Amino acid sequence: MANLSRPRFDRSDDRAQIMLVAGFVLAVTFIALAVMLNSVIYTENLATRGEDAHGSEAIAYRADAVAGTEQLIEHVNENQTGESFDNHVANLTNSIDSMDNGSAPILATGGTRTRISLMSVRRGTHIGQFNASRNFTDIDADRNWVLANSIEGTRAFRINITDSTELVDDDVVSFLGGSIDPFTVRAVGSSDWAVRIYEDDTTADVIVDIEGAGECVADPDPEIDLTAGTIDGEPCGPLAFGSGVSAPYALNYEHADKIQGNFSVVVETTSFDGGNYDADEDTPFADDEAIYAATIHVLHESADHIYATDARAIPGENDA
Amino acid sequence: MRDTGRFGGDDRGVSVTVSYILGLSIAFLLVIGLFITAGDFVTDQRETSIRTEMEVLGDQIANDITLADRMARTTTDNETVVVRRSLPSRVSGTTYTIAVEGGDDPYLVLTSRDPEIEVRAAFANQTDVEMTRLSGGSIQVNYTDSGALEVQRGDR
Numbered sequence: 001m002a003n004l005s006r007p008r009f010d011r012s013d014d015r016a017q018i019m020l021v022a023g024f025v026l027a028v029t030f031i032a033l034a035v036m037l038n039s040v041i042y043t044e045n046l047a048t049r050g051e052d053a054h055g056s057e058a059i060a061y062r063a064d065a066v067a068g069t070e071q072l073i074e075h076v077n078e079n080q081t082g083e084s085f086d087n088h089v090a091n092l093t094n095s096i097d098s099m100d101n102g103s104a105p106i107l108a109t110g111g112t113r114t115r116i117s118l119m120s121v122r123r124g125t126h127i128g129q130f131n132a133s134r135n136f137t138d139i140d141a142d143r144n145w146v147l148a149n150s151i152e153g154t155r156a157f158r159i160n161i162t163d164s165t166e167l168v169d170d171d172v173v174s175f176l177g178g179s180i181d182p183f184t185v186r187a188v189g190s191s192d193w194a195v196r197i198y199e200d201d202t203t204a205d206v207i208v209d210i211e212g213a214g215e216c217v218a219d220p221d222p223e224i225d226l227t228a229g230t231i232d233g234e235p236c237g238p239l240a241f242g243s244g245v246s247a248p249y250a251l252n253y254e255h256a257d258k259i260q261g262n263f264s265v266v267v268e269t270t271s272f273d274g275g276n277y278d279a280d281e282d283t284p285f286a287d288d289e290a291i292y293a294a295t296i297h298v299l300h301e302s303a304d305h306i307y308a309t310d311a312r313a314i315p316g317e318n319d320a
Numbered sequence: 321m322r323d324t325g326r327f328g329g330d331d332r333g334v335s336v337t338v339s340y341i342l343g344l345s346i347a348f349l350l351v352i353g354l355f356i357t358a359g360d361f362v363t364d365q366r367e368t369s370i371r372t373e374m375e376v377l378g379d380q381i382a383n384d385i386t387l388a389d390r391m392a393r394t395t396t397d398n399e400t401v402v403v404r405r406s407l408p409s410r411v412s413g414t415t416y417t418i419a420v421e422g423g424d425d426p427y428l429v430l431t432s433r434d435p436e437i438e439v440r441a442a443f444a445n446q447t448d449v450e451m452t453r454l455s456g457g458s459i460q461v462n463y464t465d466s467g468a469l470e471v472q473r474g475d476r
Contacts, residue, residue, distance in 0.1 A: 059394050
């Protein structure tokens with residue numbers, strides 16, 4: 001051990017070894033604290049980095065891909081009538097590839113790899129009538145008729161009333177004490193679901209009456225989206241198409257002479273009576289080469305996540 | 321202070337040994353006091369920093385599980401969900417473990433090895449989460465074939 005002091009004859013006071021040790025201890029302490037402080041700063045820096053794995057972007061990308069595919073399905077069905085189902089599918093495949101080729105390079109610049117591919121397509125029938133001044137009877141003017149049978153799903157069911165004065169007034173509606181049955185859309189499956197449309201004779205408003213569920217009142221000449229549950233774009237709470245009816249079911253019009261306008265619906269079936277329809281779109285027509293729905297596969301991948309899934313694109317899908 | 325009177329420079333009557341022992345004792349007491357105080361202080365700070373770091377890491381892993389849960393819930397068929405995160409393998413110089421515990425109501429438990437400090441982090445989930453335990457470092461949250469989320473060792 002080092003001497004702590006010189007011999008008593010020399011008290012020139014360099015007894016600083018102890019203080020030196022103490023100073024060394026303090027130095028080591030400060031270094032240790034500095035290292036730890038650095039570690040804490042690093043961690044808290046991590047905490048405030050907001051380093052989300054971009055999962056929300058992946059979910060949004062999936063939703064965008066589905067929405068885009070739905071638009072493409074609508075486009076293929078509406079703008080390429082007369083073509084075969086196979087051609088529709090080929091067109092849809094090409095369109096989805098174009099959509100993918102358009103979006104993938106943009107996202108790649110941000111370090112994200114994406115892919116949208118068509119997996120499968122479900123066939124359906126597009127039924128409609130585009131003559132705004134005709135009632136909804138079939139081509140033989142039958143007012144009670146079946147649009148389609150064995151339906152697995154219904155989407156984009158829109159009725160545009162062009163002259164609501166043709167509707168039955170509520171003071172003579174049969175189930176309100178009168179004697180005339182109003183126009184009714186009915187889904188018939190394991191149970192029935194129906195919506196009746198008539199007019200308020202005092203205000204000339206249109207009443208959309210969902211059997212057993214309630215009613216909504218709209219201005220004259222409304223556009224009713226039965227599967228979206230909206231009237232003139234406004235939500236109608238009781239209007240939930242096919243609620244309580246399990247597939248397969250049939251879709252009927254009743255008293256179709258008590259309404260005027262046009263309508264369009266896509267059903268997942270090819271079972272219908274062709275005698276009810278004509279190729280002329282000013283009368284009821286049925287195009288069973290239509291695409292009802294598609295399943296796509298979506299991939300969204302970056303350094304911090306992989307997200308891949310199949311997704312169904314069903315434009316205007318309902319819960320029936 | 322040394323006497324500078326008429327006997328200045330003369331320290332007779334004061335034992336060298338006593339003087340030496342007194343000086344040494346006082347110095348030792350001071351140094352030992354410094355050792356103890358500084359040691360406790362460093363230990364406390366280290367534990368605090370370990371706890372703080374593991375709380376941050378726990379929150380980040382919980383965030384990843386929640387994110388993977390949200391992603392998994394939007395999948396249907398042919399699904400793959402992986403959320404990766406690069407984490408330090410040591411916190412303030414000690415290793416740690418990451419565990420999912422709690423059964424039906426799972427939560428994260430991060431435990432440092434030396435000193436042993438346990439930190440819990442809660443997360444919200446609707447998808448089941450597998451009970452797992454792994455050593456600290458990069459992790460990934462996988463959506464497994466059994467339809468549950470699992471915290472696994474990261475591949476980077």
